Amino acid sequence: MKTNALITVFILSFISPLCMGQDMEYNEPNTNNPLVPGYFADPTLVKFGDTFYVYATTDGVRLASGEPQVWMSKDFVNWYNQGFEIPFGLSNIWAPDIVIGPDGKYYYFHGNCELAGCAIFGYSSESPTGPWTNIVEEGEPVIPNALIGDLPSLDQHYFFDDDGSLYSYFGTWISSFDGLGWAEIDPDDMHTILDKGQIPMDQLPEIFEAPFMLKKNDKYIMMYSSGSCHDETYRVQYSYGDSPTGPFTHGENNPILETTEDGTVHGPGHHSVFEYEGEYYIAYHRHDNPHSTGGMFRQVCVDKLIFENDSTIKKVEPTHEGIGKLAPEQITQPNLAFKSSASASSSYHIPDSTFVEAFEYERQPGYSAHNENEDGYTYYPDYAVDNNNGTMWRSGTNHLPQHITIDLGSVQNIKRVKTNFEYATYYYQYQIEHSTDSLNWEVYADRTDNREQGSPMIDDGDVNARYLRITVTGTEKAGLFAAIWNIRVFDELFEVPDITPVVSEEGPAPESTKSLLVELDAKDPEKGEIKEPIPNTGTLGGKFKETGNPEVEEIYNVNAITFHGDNYLTLSEKTPPSLSWNSPFTVSAWVYNPDIGSAECIVSWSEREGNLMGEFAALMYGTDQRHGAVIHWTDWLDMPYNEVPEAGKWHHITVTFDGMIEKIYVNGKLDNQEQKNLFVHEENDIMIGSSGAADQYLRGSIASLRMYDKYFPADRIEELMKKDNLDIDYDASASSIEQ
Secondary structure, three states, X not given: OOHHHHHHHHHHXXXXXXXXXXXXXXXXXXXXXXXXXXXXXXXXXXXXOOEEEEEEEEOOOOXXXXXXXXXXXXXXXXXXXXXXXXXXXXXXXXXXXXXXXXXXXXXXXXXXXXXXXXXXEEEEEOOOOXXXXXXXXXXXXXXXXXXXXXXXXXXXXXXXXXXXXEEEEEOEOHHHOOEEEEEEEOOOOOOOEEEEEEEEHHHOOOEEEEEEEEEEOOEEEEEEEEOOOOOOOOEEEEEEEOOOOOOEEEOOOOOOEOOOOOOOOOOOEEEEEEEXXXXXXXXXXXXXXXXXXXXXXXXEEEEEEOEEEOXXXXXXXXXXXXXXXXXXXXXXXXXXXXXXXXXXXXXXXXXXXXXXOOOOOOOXXXXXXXXXXXXXXXXXXXXXXXXXXXXXXXXXXXXOOEEEEEEEEEEEEEEEEEEEEOOOOOOEEEEEEEEOOOOOOEEEEEEOOOOEEOOXXXXXXXEEEEEEEEEEEEEOOOOOOOEEXXXXXXXXXXXXXXXXXXXXXXXXXXXXXXXXXXXXXXXXXXXXXXXXXXXXXXXXXXXXXXXXXXXXXXXXXXXXXXXXXXXXXXXXXXXXXXXXXXXOEEEXXXXXXXXXXXXXXXXXXXXXXXXXXXXXXXXEOOOOOOOOOEEOOOOOOOEOOOOOOOOOOEEEEEEEEOOOEEEEEEOOEEEEEEEOOOOEOOOOOOEEOOOOOOOXXXXXXXXXXXXXXXXXXHHHHHHHHHOOOOOOOHHHHOOOXXX
């Protein structure tokens, strides 16, 4: 589903609350849902010893392909993130599950599509957090791809029956493969497949993925997700039976968990069930608020699961209030920063215009005073001190440094500061300063050389201060914003888990040069076939080398490089780090296309092969209603033109991105815009006239092209357009462009 449609449902959140049973609003202070700060999905909630654990897919990056990790808590309120390594460095750690084997070891399983098709891999450890050892030979899955027909082996759930037998249930895109897969596993070695089979679709109506088996007395309850995880259709259903392999009967009250009417619990699903002291709880993910690109910025929530009888589950009432503590709270000291006054160097605002004019829903006053008299959504600084893992402060741009200041109201003794930055699995470099008068500042903690990932980041000291200022000076990945879910401040120290920090060898990300990196002008090369490399007059340097002999010719009094659909130019210098990941960029070109195809590429600046969601970038000139204007790899990130620039005319086309919103301009006027988050690779080819795909060559002409590692606001786009004082013969080209 496109971003526009995702945000449509979020707009419903500003309609008078109609949600089912919710007694808190999504942006109220002191909520318990989301359970943990950050983007995590497909949660498995368990308790080992005196500690609760949440194993989850690390979301908010590429195709849910962040670093492996686990969240830990002794009270179900104060959570700590622990990263760990997986043998042989897999990056797709999808839908992790964990069980204790008969030998007392911990067995950790996850899906992956990198090495052996879409398969399930398994590891063992003496500890719930590793280190992990392969159950079978390194690189070999415990459940291979297509064990049953062509069904992908993903989204596994391991279930021990009362007699000690072990089953694994698995599959995604199940509705296309006739049913859910299962395998009986030998518990003696935790990997040998003793039997296998498939539960047909008619027993699990609408199943798509995410099976979870539980047993209630003598009844086997097979729960699962249906719909699409990218949008509001995602939901949880269940069937029940008398055997772990069926047959199953669809239960009452289905679906038992679904999007609320106000849209603030959006796309809830891929769950696990946790029983504790006689109560059942359902852990699931939902989309962030406001909803980000493509439904891949999900957050973990927990609510009560109630049985009417052994085979009937009541509808779940998804809440923002959540569960709260399940054991004695580990932090008894008050959070001095809670609801304190906060200000920041800048705050990002998503304007109403980005929600696109075509929405059917009229915007209504919002939940909080923040939103009642304004358009769009703002990431306010006081969202960092509201004890709510669903709201955050985000700086107005991703150019650093950026800072947030909190006023505690009076001078307080400060011994500990806990900070939850936006991403738990990437590091932030920062400095914390303190002051009694907001004029004279001293350093409380200097982490400007930090390479440790984690959440929360904990900084201890012993000072008396009224004001604290956190300044983000660097990030591990390019284009990350200074963004904080929560800041907590305490006047006493207390016990925290023994966390082994993950120290990254990568980065820090380079700052943008804010310069003209690439410049190609067709005025200089001689007419005819291009036989010599053309110098890049931008700061990146290098030369454009031809492939397939594009030629320079005059198109309606304009010198242009003409491409015939089988040729292109490649810059000798690779994509710089300042264009990587989520960095701001602007690309503009004067283009003439006599006959517009579905997807013709003006310029691309990342590797096409082997990409995941958001890792590719190309400016296009085509009619395709998915990626006619911009390609970022997957429909949810690609962008079409609202009005395709007319064939047979010169047009000035610009794409610009500020790290949150991407805009396409045609002849100086905004044509389309969408919210995006990107993960573009560096050190790849910059190609003009080709995306790297055989069917995406340009069959037209380019008079000039410029690429910057900075964002251009609307009032600067016309400047780009006027840089080339093109002598266009308007009558001959029938152009309506005004210069």
